Structures are given as C-alpha cells and as structure tokens.
Amino acid sequence: MTDLLNQPSNSQFKFSxxxxxxxxxxxxxLILVFITYLYPxxxxFVISFAEYDIIRLKIKKFIQFKNFEFLISNYFFTSSVLRTIYFGFLICVCTTILSFLIALLLNEKFIGKAFLRVMIVLPWAVPSVVSGVLWGQMFHADTGFLNALLxxxxxxxxxKIWLADPLVALHVIAIAEIWKAIPFMTLFFLSGLQSLPSEVFEAASVDGANVFQRFSNILFPLMLPxxxxxxxxxxxxAMKSFDTIFVLTRGGPGGGTTTLNYFIYQEAFExxxxxxxxxxxxxxLIITLAVVLIPTISRFLMKFFWGNK
Amino acid sequence: MKKNLILKNFFIYFSALIVFLIMFFPLYGLILTSIQPENIIRSRNLSFFPTEIIFTHFAEVLKPNHISNIYEGIKNSLIVSFLTSFLCIILAFPAAYSLARLNLPAKNIILGTLISIYFLPTILFVIPLFVILVSYQLDDTILSLVVPYTAFTLPFVIWILKSFIDKLPVEVEEAAKIDGCSTLQLLIHIIFPLLRPGLIAAFIFAFILSWVEFLTPLIFTNNLKISTVALGLFRSTIDIKIGQQAAAAIITLIPVTILMIFFQQYITKVVLSGSDK
Incomplete structure (x- = not known):
C-alpha cells in the first residue's frame, strides 16, 4: 500500500x-453508528439527571444527582450491582477454563474431530431465548431431566424446585450463559494454539519436561496474551446478559437473579x-469501562514502575 | 512409549466424549421433549431414548392461531434478518476497504471505537431509541428493528470484512489501478468477487445476530403488532405445554442450525483470519 502511495504520480493534490x-x-x-449510538x-446522559415524563415524552424537570442518590441508597440496586459483578466474574472464569481445555482437546488429532467441532460451535447459534427454554426444561421441577436423574x-x-431458590437460580442462568459462551472462546483459543510454533513443544519434550511443566512454563505464558x-x-x-434471565426467572425469585442490566430494564420498561x-x-457503563480499563491501566503502571510486563 | 500412546489416545477419546455429551445433551433433551407425548414427558420414568415418537407438538405449534404465532414470527424474522444483513454488507464493504487499504487518518482509533461500541450495554441506547420511535410512531414496524440491528451488527461486520481484505494480495489492486481502474470499479469488479468468503461469513454473522436478538424487539414492538421468532417462542413459555414449547424452540433453531452446519468453515475462518496478523 505504501508503495502505491509513494509513487511519483501521487502529488499532494491526489494525496488529499x-x-x-x-x-x-x-x-x-459512521453516520448510522452515530445516530444510533452517540445521540442516544x-x-x-442528559435524562439521568432529570425526571422524564413518559406520557408527553419530554423532560419534566432537572433534579441534579437525585437519581443517582436514590440508586445508591436503594438496596435492590446495590445488591444487583454486586450480583452483576459476581455473575460476570463467575461466567468468564468458567468459560475461559472450559474453553481452553476444549481447545487443547481440539488441537489434538483424533477421528471425528470435525464433527465434534460442529457440535461445539452449535450452541453459539442457539438463540438465547431457546437456551433459556432449554435449560428451563432441564431444571424444570416436574419434568426436568436433572430431577429425574438425581x-x-x-x-x-x-x-426439587430449582428455580425457586435465588442462589440456585442465579447459577442455573450462569450455566446457560456459559454453555452459550464456550463455542466462540474455544474457536479463538484454538486459533491461538494453532498459531504457536510446534518447535517449542518438541524442544521441551526432548528436554524431558513433563506435561505439567510444559503447561505452566510454556503454554500458559504463551497463551496469556x-x-x-x-x-x-x-x-x-456476561454483565449485559438479559435474555436468559428474562426467560428463566424474570429477575426473581425475590430479585435474586436481577443483574444490573435487568434492573435497568425493569426501571425503564416496567x-x-x-x-x-x-x-x-x-x-x-462505568463498571463495564472499569473492567476493561483497570487491567490496561495496571499493566501500564507496572511497566512504568518496574520496566517489565 | 507405545503404552503411553494408547493411554493418551484413550484419554483424548474419553474427553471428546465428555465434551460432546456436555455440549450436545441439552439440545438432545429439547429434541426428545418435542417428539414425545405430554404424558410421557411428565411421567417420572427417566428415559434418554424416545419410547413413543409423535409430531403433534409441531403440528399444534404451526397452527395459525397458536400463542407463539410461529408463521408470523418466522416471516418477520426472515425479512428483518435479510434486510439487516444486506444493509450491513452494503455499508460495511466500502468502510472496511477504506480502513484496510486507503490512507484514512486515525484509522486505528475509528476501528477501535467501532469495535468497543459493540461491547457497551445495549440498554444504554435502547431507552432513547424507544422514546424516539414512539414519538415518531415508528415503534412496532420492521424499520424499527432493521435500523438498530444494523447499527448493532455493523462494527462487527466491518471488522470481519477488514480482516479479510487485509489478506488479499495488494498486487492485484495495484495492477488494476495501473490499468486505469477507478476505485468504484476496483471495489465492484475486483475486490467484491475476491472477497466472497468474507462476504458470506459476514452475511451469516449478521443474519444469526439478527435472528437471535431478543431485547430490541421485546422493547420496540411493545404493542405486539409484529412478532419475531424469538418473541413468539418467549410467548410460548407462558403456556404450560412443555412439548409444544420445545417444538417451537426447535423450529426457531432450524434456520440458524442449517446456516451453522453448512457455513461452519467460513465462521471458523473469521476467527482464524483475526489471529495471525
């Protein structure tokens, strides 16, 4: 591309x-994205400082930080914030570990690998409403497979009425989300594994490193990025998951599965x-940004103070 | 050494079986529920194989006056998903070319912003969009779904197409330019045919993402004038007939499953194309 630009025919005029x-x-x-993202x-942001009249569709009055003050003093809100962080963390830890293990498996040679790969990718295309229905039936009190099996x-x-217990219900939703999240992460891990040079492993096994040493000293650091x-x-x-909660529990029982995203939905549309x-x-949004930015900032600080990664 | 190999193989096949069971059993359970009579589903005799196969649940669900209204849902979802995917491709193709090949200032910032928007909470944008749609009486229309879907999917589609264009050999374009090909001709006659795998992958991604979308139609079609498959299926959960609910879920799944199985290689390509840059 640079060759093309630096050709003599590209005068200053053509460049611009x-x-x-x-x-x-x-x-x-860009226009479409700005209309549907930036303006909203x-x-x-503006109406978060106001009372909004839903009938006349206009701002009633500005009330400064009253909305935020109300939220912070509201037990349902604060508990849903903590629940969201726990829920997000649980899902991404489990998904990362399971996907990595499945990717390791798919990186080996065996008969039926292509078939297994299709089966693993399939849950990604399952609409989350379907996965809600599916796991709901699995854990159904009368007809669920789990009850029958156990x-x-x-x-x-x-x-047992699984979904009647708030804590169990939250984890049932987490299982549904993890099942749906595994396919994509597995594919990414797999492509990462396949891009690793095989010489590294060969050299390590010649040097007599066992499976666990190879994992912790070679594979783990290489896969970390x-x-x-x-x-x-x-x-x-995971923090913005909504559909599964809506289908399975509607945020219940007793608000036990209300994540922040669901709380917002209830405030806005119920x-x-x-x-x-x-x-x-x-x-x-702030929590989302914090999740993304804190690791980046801390890495930057570590680099700054200790001069290494 | 040989014993080790057998042990390793045994371990691999054993874990493959476990993974298969975990990933597939939930879907199998759904299929099983959809083809068995209600009294068998509700009986407490556990059986992982169908004892009596019937298709009445599917017949019931496909009746025009069924609560889930699957015909209407499938029709609307097909229209909305096709329109969204087309719009996405038409908008994303030039944008991706611009990002991949042309001398666009701040292109990393633009791409980074577009991609990060995809991960922001959807509800943040849905609230005002709902207000706008209601005030112009555009809620409960196909348009009210296509435009937000397109915007939600577009960043992702641009990224997919860009990573595919990055892989095309520059020499072809250079040769065409020397032959006096304009940028428009270049895009239509040269890049477009070369980019076919990327376009198919992007189309399928956009299609599936629109097909599975739930929160947007739930809010934007609040008067229930139009329905999508996801919404129809959700309505069937109000009903207590488990078999019919499972049948509706299977019908919802069929189009995306077919897409996934036939185009699995393209979808894998998207991920692979992003990795080794």
Whole structure:
C-alpha cells in the first residue's frame, strides 16, 4: 500500500483526494453508528439527571444527582450491582477454563474431530431465548431431566424446585450463559494454539519436561496474551446478559437473579422511570469501562514502575 | 512409549466424549421433549431414548392461531434478518476497504471505537431509541428493528470484512489501478468477487445476530403488532405445554442450525483470519 502511495504520480493534490475518498467510503457507516449510538448515549446522559415524563415524552424537570442518590441508597440496586459483578466474574472464569481445555482437546488429532467441532460451535447459534427454554426444561421441577436423574440415582429424596431458590437460580442462568459462551472462546483459543510454533513443544519434550511443566512454563505464558482479552470481553458480555434471565426467572425469585442490566430494564420498561433507568445505565457503563480499563491501566503502571510486563 | 500412546489416545477419546455429551445433551433433551407425548414427558420414568415418537407438538405449534404465532414470527424474522444483513454488507464493504487499504487518518482509533461500541450495554441506547420511535410512531414496524440491528451488527461486520481484505494480495489492486481502474470499479469488479468468503461469513454473522436478538424487539414492538421468532417462542413459555414449547424452540433453531452446519468453515475462518496478523 505504501508503495502505491509513494509513487511519483501521487502529488499532494491526489494525496488529499484519497483522504476524501477514504472518508466518503466510511461516512455512511459512521453516520448510522452515530445516530444510533452517540445521540442516544447523550440523551441517556442528559435524562439521568432529570425526571422524564413518559406520557408527553419530554423532560419534566432537572433534579441534579437525585437519581443517582436514590440508586445508591436503594438496596435492590446495590445488591444487583454486586450480583452483576459476581455473575460476570463467575461466567468468564468458567468459560475461559472450559474453553481452553476444549481447545487443547481440539488441537489434538483424533477421528471425528470435525464433527465434534460442529457440535461445539452449535450452541453459539442457539438463540438465547431457546437456551433459556432449554435449560428451563432441564431444571424444570416436574419434568426436568436433572430431577429425574438425581432422584433415580438416589441423590435427592424428592423433586426439587430449582428455580425457586435465588442462589440456585442465579447459577442455573450462569450455566446457560456459559454453555452459550464456550463455542466462540474455544474457536479463538484454538486459533491461538494453532498459531504457536510446534518447535517449542518438541524442544521441551526432548528436554524431558513433563506435561505439567510444559503447561505452566510454556503454554500458559504463551497463551496469556490471548486469554486476557478474551476473559475481559466475556466479562463484559456476561454483565449485559438479559435474555436468559428474562426467560428463566424474570429477575426473581425475590430479585435474586436481577443483574444490573435487568434492573435497568425493569426501571425503564416496567415502572417507566426513564431518568432512574438512565442513571443506572450509566453506572453499568462505568463498571463495564472499569473492567476493561483497570487491567490496561495496571499493566501500564507496572511497566512504568518496574520496566517489565 | 507405545503404552503411553494408547493411554493418551484413550484419554483424548474419553474427553471428546465428555465434551460432546456436555455440549450436545441439552439440545438432545429439547429434541426428545418435542417428539414425545405430554404424558410421557411428565411421567417420572427417566428415559434418554424416545419410547413413543409423535409430531403433534409441531403440528399444534404451526397452527395459525397458536400463542407463539410461529408463521408470523418466522416471516418477520426472515425479512428483518435479510434486510439487516444486506444493509450491513452494503455499508460495511466500502468502510472496511477504506480502513484496510486507503490512507484514512486515525484509522486505528475509528476501528477501535467501532469495535468497543459493540461491547457497551445495549440498554444504554435502547431507552432513547424507544422514546424516539414512539414519538415518531415508528415503534412496532420492521424499520424499527432493521435500523438498530444494523447499527448493532455493523462494527462487527466491518471488522470481519477488514480482516479479510487485509489478506488479499495488494498486487492485484495495484495492477488494476495501473490499468486505469477507478476505485468504484476496483471495489465492484475486483475486490467484491475476491472477497466472497468474507462476504458470506459476514452475511451469516449478521443474519444469526439478527435472528437471535431478543431485547430490541421485546422493547420496540411493545404493542405486539409484529412478532419475531424469538418473541413468539418467549410467548410460548407462558403456556404450560412443555412439548409444544420445545417444538417451537426447535423450529426457531432450524434456520440458524442449517446456516451453522453448512457455513461452519467460513465462521471458523473469521476467527482464524483475526489471529495471525
């Protein structure tokens, strides 16, 4: 590309013409994205400081930080913030570990590998409503496979209503999310593993390093640059999960599965308190940014003070 | 050494079986539920194989007055997903070319911003969009779904196409330019055909992401005038007939599953194309 630009025919005039062309080509996309993201984001920011009249569709009055003050003093809100962070962390830890193990398996040679890969990728295309229905039926109190299996094995003495317990329900939702999140991360890990030079492993096994030494000294450090971004992305995606919660528990029982995203939905579209919902949406945005930025900043600081990674 | 190899092989096949069971069993359970009569589903005799196969649940669900309204849902979802994917490709193709090949200032910042938008909480944008749609009485229309879907998917599609264009050999374009090819001709006659795998992959991604979207239609079609498959399926969960619910879920799944199985190689290519740059 640089060769093309540095050709003598590219005068100063043509150079700027290429810039104009480049902008024209990307402009429609940028306009659409700005209309549907930036303007709404500003709108949300403005009404997070206001009371919004849902009937007349306009701002009633500005109330400064009242929305935020209300949220912070609200037990449901603070508990849903903590729950969201726990939920996101749980999902991304489990997904990362399981996906990595599955990717290690798929990196080996065996019969039926292509078939297994299709089976592993499949849950990604499953709409989360379907996965909600599916796991709901799995854990169903009357007809679920889990109850039947555990009952016949004699683990439980009677059929349990799994989704009636807030803590169990939260973990059932987490299982559904993990099952859906595994395919994509596995593919990314697999492509990372395949891009590693095989000489490294051969050299290590000649030197007599066992499986665990090879893992902790070679594979783990090499995969870390791939694993960290995937981990963070999964964290962020898990925190904005909505569909499974909506289908399985509707945030219940007793608000036990209300994550922040669901809390915002309820405030906005069930009680129609758009101001409060917007304020909560900005809290979610801040948490999301913190998740992404804290590792980046801490790495930068470590580099700055100790001069290494 | 040979014993070690057998042990290793045994371990590999054993873990492959476990992984297969974990990933596939939930779907198998759904299929099983959809083809068995309600009384068998509800009986407490656990069986992992169908004892009696019936298709009445599917027939019931496909009746026009069923609560999940699957016909209407499939029709709308097909229209919306196709429109979204087309719009995404039309908008993303020039944008991706511009980002990949042309001398666009601050291109890393633009691409980075676009990609990071994808990970921001959707609800942040949905609240004001809902207000806008309602005030212009555009809610409950196909348009109210296509435009937000396109915007939500576009950054991702641009990224996919860009990583595919990055892989094309520059020499072809250079040769064409020397022959006096304009940028528009270059895009249509040279890049477009070369980019076919990338375009297919991007189209499928956009299609699947639109097909599975739930939060946006839930909010933007609040008067229930139009329905998508995901919404219809959700409505069937209000019903207590487990078999029909499973059948509706299977019908929702069929189009995306077919896409996944046939185009799995393209989808894998997307991930692989991003890695070794």
């Amino acid at each position: 013409r290429e810039k104009i062309l480049a902008f024209t080509l990307i402009l429609p996309s 984001a500003i709108f949300t 009952y016949q094995l004699g683990v439980i003495s009677g059929y 791939i694993a960290i971004p995937l981990f963070l992305i999964q964290f962020v995606l 009680t129609f308190n758009l101001g409060r919902a917007s304020a909560a949406a900005y809290v979610l």
